Each structure stands twice: as structure tokens, then as C-alpha cells.
Amino acid sequence: MVNTFFIKMTKVLTDAPTIRIKGRSFLAVVLSPDLPLDEWLVRLDDLAARSAGFFLGRPVVLDVTDLAIDKLQLAELVAGLGQRNVRIMGIEGARPSMLGPGMPPLLKGGRPVSEMEQPPTEAAPTEPKQHPKKATAQEAGSQPQSIVINEPIRSGQSVIFPEGDVTVVGSVASGAEIIAGGSVHIYGALRGRVMAGSVGNSGARIFCRKMEAELLAIDGIYQMAEDMAPALRGQAVQLWLEGDMIMAETLS
């Protein structure tokens, strides 16, 4: 370690309270309707009759992947669910053109979780299968706490790993992003954006062989390329958080 640079936030950021941007993951119930929709809604009513308030207070995502419906039918479906007090917070698998203003936003990149327990049923289970289940602490403990990626991260790709550290053996391109719950290690040039400690880990750090990042963030404190000390450009750098300030130093 040769030099220590204290990177000052821009004046605006130090004078005004900083804006914290964080990643956080929530478990959502995913409803995957099938055709014909009116029959499916009847089965949904049946489920709701057995356990009132099953959807109450839960984030619900509508998965319409492979469902042959058009924009109008989708709007009707969302309205129909609304009448049943099922409020849809996002839609998965729809074409952007199917979602006009007033419709829930499009969601992407959902990962399946093991089946969610359903209210007791006597009849054959006719419900959609993709009910996620709350991950227990135990399950979280058994998951890997770090991932290693042996390829460059290309423009437009995003790596989201809230569980822990991300190591990339290769470069992160301009327009690519990495969001990690823990630290991020890049054995290559960092030209894209990295958000470390995204789930509230202020001890997370960012390491890279060649600093050319567009945006960096640790625990929601972020910094744009133009606010970075020019002397860090092109250098091997590590970054960490002290209070509300991102600190950086070159690695030798």
C-alpha cells in the first residue's frame, strides 16, 4: 500500500444528508395463472374461501410467462385480482408492451425458493405451484457465502448475490453491474458499477486490479466516477467505508 487517498464526497453530498440506496430482497408469493382465466379465478376464490387473508400483507407477483394473453386480458386479470383484495406488486414474464401506465411494474431475475406451505386443502391441489417459502436462518446458513465467476462480466449483465462475497476472475465491462451482500473482488479491470454490502454491511469492501468504475457503492453510500480521485484511475485499488465516506487506497 503506497498512498492513501481520502476521497471526499462532493460538496452537495457532504452538506446535505446523503441519499442511501440499498438492495434488499423480499420473498414474494408468485401466482402463475393458467388458461382459461375465469376457471383459474374460481379456483383462487376457492382457496381464499378456505383461508381468508392468505394474500393479505404479502407481496404478490404475477407470473405470466408462457401465458398466451394480451394486454387487455392482463389488465382485466390484475383488476380481477384487485377485486379479490390481491394486490399485485409486480409482473414477471410479460412483454414490456403489455404493461401500460397504471399496471404493476415488470420484474425480472426472480429465483425460485422451495415450495411455500399452503393453507390446508382437502381437495386436489389446484393451486399454482410457485409459492415461495420464507427461507429460514438455517437454510441461509447452508447456502454458499461467496461465489467465484471465471468469466468477464459483459455490458448489460448483472450479478446479484445478496448472500455474500463476489469474486470475478476477469473484467467487469462498462454497463455491467455487480450487487453483493458482502465484498467484491475483481481480478481485472472494473469499468462498470459495483455495489458491495448491499444488504446493510458496512464492513464490505471493493477490490479491483484496475479502477475505471462508473459507480461504486458500499452499504448504500455511493460515489460516481467523476467524484473519484483521478489518481486512482487505472490503479489497483481497494475501497471501504468509514462512517458515511468511501475511502480508497491503491494496492501495491
Added chain:
Amino acid sequence: MGKVIVVTSGKGGVGKTTSTAALGAALAQRNEKVVVVDFDVGLRNLDLVMGAERRVVYDMVNVIQGDAKLPQALIRDKRLETLFLLPASQTRDKDALTPEGVEWIVGELKKYFDWIICDSPAGIERGATLAMRHADMAVVVTNPEVSSVRDSDRIIGLLDAKTLKAERGERMEKHLLLTRYDANRAERGDMLKVDDVLDILSIPLIGIIPESTDVLKASNVGAPVTLADARSAPALAYFDAARRLAGETLPITIPGDKRSLLGKIFGRKAA
């Protein structure tokens, strides 16, 4: 079974169609059966560059929709016996391409041709993803400037995610074709240097095509540059790239390093 190559770039205007035609004609001159396929439905150009625009009767969409048989839509080149063109439709849009239709056409073409070269439209939407879907290898056409490089990077990501090969867990072979390269401008810093581009994209280089008026001249007379003027600098670079595609190992020359006559004249002028 033939090999399917997609010529793609993300960005428009970097030389996909020119390169498709030039590589197709170069491979066909090796006496291999080649078909160049235009995937740019609605904005077709390959027929013009191949000089076949007045011979288009049926196109790929006609074949997909069952209005024509595949051999009826194939146009044989007048200069090269082994070179064929499958044109795109100009009156439709990309939605006329169906995944099943494209799969069938590529499957059929593989039976009869050694090389199927798919000219991808710009962008990352339906036309581009369908063009790359069945590819065995990809030629990523890039100009030495930042926006083209970043778009190529995006396309490489898609090649590794959205192609059949990637979905089967296999590795897509990707090659970088650097076009419109001007050694003097790169030296002056007006353009990215070869090493800069390779550093960012990190895929093997298959050729560097020098910026040249020969390319435009060839397009305007409706001939691939490897047919119009086989001894011009861009044609020689395309011939070498085609040999590398066919599996030969050749050293890559960076135009300008060799100091061709043209390079010398321009080099002096710049100095």
C-alpha cells in the same frame, strides 16, 4: 453437417453485411458450399451487397409461412457456383420470423451447405436473437470506437446466454473482426488501438479490416469486396479471416504495421 456462423455486432453500421458478403465469397472461393442468410427482415441489404437485388422472388418469410419451398428462395451467385443467398423480406418486420421457422430453415440449410452465414440485424431484439440462436460460432464485428466496443460486449454476453449452444451448457466460439481500422488515426489516439479493444472484449481476434474506399466501391457495384477486387487490402484481410474461420492458424497483421504502399503514402501525409 454445415457450420452455422452468426455475424453480429449490436451496433448498426459497423460492417456486418459487408463482412457477411466478403467472408461468404471468400469461403466460396475455397470451393466450399456457402449460403449467406439475411436476418434483417424489413431492412434487408445483403441482396444489394451481393448484387442479387433484382433476382429476389421469394424470401425467408415466404419459406417460413409455407408460400415457397426453400430451394425456390435460394439465389445462386452469378460469379461463384458455390455461393448462395437467402434473402430477407423487405415488406415485413421481424415478428414474421418465428423461432420454429428459423430452426427448420437452419436445420435444412445445414444438410446442403458447408457454411451458413447469418447476417444479423443491429440491436438485441428478436431479429438479432433469432439470427444467433442456432449458431455454432460467432463473428463479432466491431469498429475501434467506444460505443461499438460496448455494444459488442453486450452482444457477447447474449451469445453466452441466449443461444442454443449456451443453453446446452456448451461454449460458443466467438471471434472478433475489427473493421474500419485506420492505423494512423489509432496512432493519433482518435481511435481505439487493437490492444485496447482486445483488452475490453477478451475474445480471440480473427482479422483486422483496414478502412478503405474499396469496401464502399465494392458495395456500390453489388459485389462482395473479396470478389470485386480480390487484391485490395480489405479483401486480403477478409481472405485471411476466412482461412482462420476454417481453422487455419495465421499470424495477424495489424494494417499499417506492414507499411503497405497505401499506408506509406498516408503515413507521410500525417507526419
